[in-house]
């Protein structure tokens with residue numbers, strides 16, 4: 001079955017052009033300029049961007065990936081799909097090893113089904129001093145042997161491990177993760193500049209939500225932020241919700257790292273797509289007020305209620321990026337990090353037909369995943 005989408009303003013990393021595209025069996029088979037050679041579904045001159053790729057997401061629509069409940073996870077995935085995310089990683093938080101293994105083997109089945117693109121362990125190998133919304137009582141010293149057990153539960157679907165490089169056993173665990181094809185991400189860390197460099201040398205390639213849960217930049221003690229920003233091997237995650245990171249600091253990071261090393265993430269939790277109220281994140285109670293999630297005890301920010309369409313829109317309207325720059329941060333760069341850029345991350349022949357149609361105000365007007373409309377424009 002073939003479908004032509006005509007009268008589109010197609011956004012690629014190289015630029016924006018008026019054109020059309022053809023989709024067959026869930027894949028993009030032609031991308032053309034100007035008028036379509038045959039009648040198609042007109043998009044009325046609206047922008048089309050590649051489906052968003054979210055590397056760091058704890059849930060939505062009331063569902064929380066750390067519980068491992070498949071029905072609730074499906075609802076969370078569906079919520080984020082309606083907001084344009086067509087590839088997403090499910091992030092777990094610090095928990096007891098048994099609970100982590102159980103949630104992992106449950107979510108691995110959703111990875112088998114293609115609903116999730118992988119599983120991310122944000123903890124338990126993180127710093128007590130920078131644990132944010134993670135349960136400090138369940139933090140552990142990194143251990144390659146123990147992490148190997150969690151990898152087994154994931155049956156090849158564990159894609160990322162957030163780890164604090166200064167902890168005993170961290171460098172061995174980073175080396176082991178990298179050797180197993182798991183992205184080692186440095187974050188929730190109190191490391192010095194030098195300890196961070198050691199983590200990168202050991203094989204870490206991602207910075208978990210840069211700025212958040214890290215010591216601030218200091219001119220005599222640059223700390224992990226400077227090390228992660230300046231190293232060409234590292235891709236930085238940023239939560240672009242206007243709460244976690246000030247737009248000026250987001251621009252600063254982007255100026256240093258550039259579009260090929262910057263990935264916008266949601267870090268969304270169960271309240272995404274829901275109203276204010278009381279939720280849980282792992283074993284911690286969270287209260288959401290005016291869309292901002294904070295621990296019920298203390299005032300740590302506890303994930304976000306962000307969706308990728310809002311992250312994209314803010315990148316253009318609040319941060320000042322062009323559409324072509326923004327699609328790199330929300331699709332292509334995270335797809336490359338995940339190792340799925342051969343099939344996702346941009347509008348190109350041969351890739352999956354994962355598309356988002358946007359209104360002039362950059363609101364979602366349509367979403368297609370693998371050639372099927374999730375939201376029909």
Ligand SMILES: [Zn+2]
Nearest residue numbers: 056091122267
């Ligand atoms: Zn998170």
